[in-house]
Amino acid sequence: MAAGAGSLLAWVLRNKTHIELLQVLLSFTGAYLLSVTVTHLLPEVFEQGSGADVSFFILIGFFIQLLIVQFTRGIEHGHLHLHHHFSKGYVSGVYFGLSIHALLEGMPLAEGVMHVHDGQHIYYAILIHKLPEAFSLATILFFSVRNKMYAWLLLLLFALVTPAGALLSGWLSATDANHEIVWLMAIVCGTFIHISTTIIFESSGKAHKISWYKFLAIVLGVGFALMSFLL
Known part of the structure; x- marks a missing residue:
């Protein structure tokens, strides 16, 4: 649903004058995702596994990304250069990379993998993150693929x-592969x-300054994540 919404937004706003809007949205989603990861996902993972193993695989995940x-x-960070020519190799690489990332981010969503309370907030974090992610991919596809029906098909498969x-993670959970x-x-x-x-x-730019809009978006992202402790 979020991937579809992001794709539709990219179709409606098919020009580079809206990149600033994407940057502000990314600032919010980045802050929200980081806050939910630190306050919900990490404590759950350390509770279920041994500290040494968990730390090792967190590092692996960092370098996988x-x-x-x-x-x-x-492009999932907002690096969209719409005036550049997109080669087939570039578009294929972007699609492949985002698909691997999308596969990984879906794993915490399986029933039984996370506690219900934490799982809900991880779901919201991923849902919000999918909007700019799908927006970026859809923008690349709409600018590079002549057959728009084919572009929409690729977006459907990505969703x-x-x-x-x-x-996949639900199947692993059902097979009692707890360590995995x-x-x-x-x-x-x-x-x-x-x-x-x-x-x-990266939202601060080369001058290491951020606009008040982006700063407010970051504060709101953290605030919404921390509100989960009150609900």
Whole structure:
């Protein structure tokens, strides 16, 4: 649903004058995702697994996301250069990288993998994160693929990747692969930490300054995440 909404938004706003809007939205989602990861996902993972193993796989997740960025070129961070020519190799790399990322982020969503309370907030964090992610991918596809029906088909397939990740982790949970589930969740934590911190730090630009709009978006993102302790 979120992937579809982001894709539709990209179709409606098909020009580079709206990149600032994307940056503000990314600032909010980055802050929210980081806060939910630190306050909900990490404590759950450390509770279920041993500290040494969990820490190791968090690092693995961080560097997996670093490798994924080599394919996506950071478009999930708002790096959209619409005046550039998009080669088939570039578009394929972006699609592949974002699909791997989408598969990983779907894994905490399976029933029984997370506690119900924590799972709800992880769901909201991923839902919000999918909007700018799908917006970025859809923008690339609409600018590079001549056949718009084919572009929409690719977006539909992309929207199914995150549910596929949830099904995969749900299947592992049903087979009592508890250690593997904890390791996968730790890897997901590492990818989320990389994504969220990169979004927040890069939103400041080369001058290391952020606009008041982006600062407010970051504060709101943290605030909404912390409100979960009151609900």
